Amino acid sequence: MTDASNDLAAQIGANLPYLRRYARALTGSQETGDRYAAATLEAVLADSAVLNAGENVKTGLFHAFHVVWSSAGAPLGDPDSRFSAIAQAHMITLTPGSREVLLLRSIEGFTEAEIAGIMGIDIESVAGLHEKALHEMKSTMSGRVMIIEDEAIIAMDIAAIVQEMGHDVTGIAATRTEAAALASREKPDLILADIQLADKSSGIDAVNDILARFDAIPVIFITAFPERLLTGERPEPAFLITKPYSEEQVRSAVSQAMFFSSTETLHA
Known part of the structure; x- marks a missing residue:
């Protein structure tokens, strides 16, 4: 492998745990999240040009995941725990796209511009979905x-x-x-x-x-x-x-x- 290839592989490897974290939270299932993360890696190995859609390797990797996951119909997985089952039931009530934006911004730390690129939407839509997510989450019960x-x-x-x-x-x-x-x-x-x-x-x-x-x-x-x-x-x-x-x-x-x-x- 060339030095460039080694560097790309190292960057992908460094960001893979965070992609898996995001994929699990998004699908409500560790097994399903890992499956789509693996499918994303296969797509990248087949054509590394898919990473060029992002500003850097990390955003490119997350964008590639969204393409793969969305193309499959944005599926949820079979619940692997009681909480996964509850999570999936609640996800149905959320505004489409709002959970993705919330996870990408608040947990993964992407900027609005980066999220727009990852999800293939405009920045105004990102801002609106983020506000929607925060509003919906505020309806939770206290504990x-x-x-x-x-x-x-x-x-x-x-x-x-x-x-x-x-x-x-x-x-x-x-x-x-x-x-x-x-x-x-x-x-x-x-x-x-x-x-x-x-x-x-x-x-x-x-x-x-x-x-x-x-x-x-x-x-x-x-x-x-x-x-x-x-x-x-x-x-x-x-x-x-x-x-x-x-x-x-x-x-x-x-x-x-x-x-x-x-x-x-x-x-x-």
Whole structure:
């Protein structure tokens, strides 16, 4: 392979975990998301010119995915969990295109101009769909949110964002042990968790401890190490925010997690 080919392959490889994250959130199924991400890679290998539609390799890759997925009829996958089934039922109620824009902007960090190129629409439409998505997400019910984070400033910032959204914070845990104890005192409707915790314990283990005791609870991981979770192994988190995060990213992920989780345990 030439140096140029090696560089292109490296750039595609570096952005593939984020494409898979987006594909899973969009289709409501890890299996289906991975299938269309793989189909996108096949299209790129067959003709790398499809990447030229974007301003760079990442936007080109996401544009290629949208072409492949849209050409197939923008399908949802077979639910691979209870939350996937609920997510798909709720997606039907959303304005077409609004969820794509929300994910691309708030979670993946694309600009309006980049989203327009990825989706093949104009910037004005992107702005309108984003506002529509935010409005629809605000209709979610409020719930109890537990935060697992060992950095006090970050924990307080996340708590403030969550409370401003109308949710109750059950507490903040800095270690795996504290997290288990906190969940035992009050079962949360949503968990926001970092990976690396104070005593070198793992936020992933803390979450698994909690999920082993209770029915499935939606989880948002906020981490500086997304590659540790976006590995291609099952299961993967439906909601993952990369540090440093923005307030908009947290709000978007929390709204989506609340919207797509069961409302049976949420407070009206």
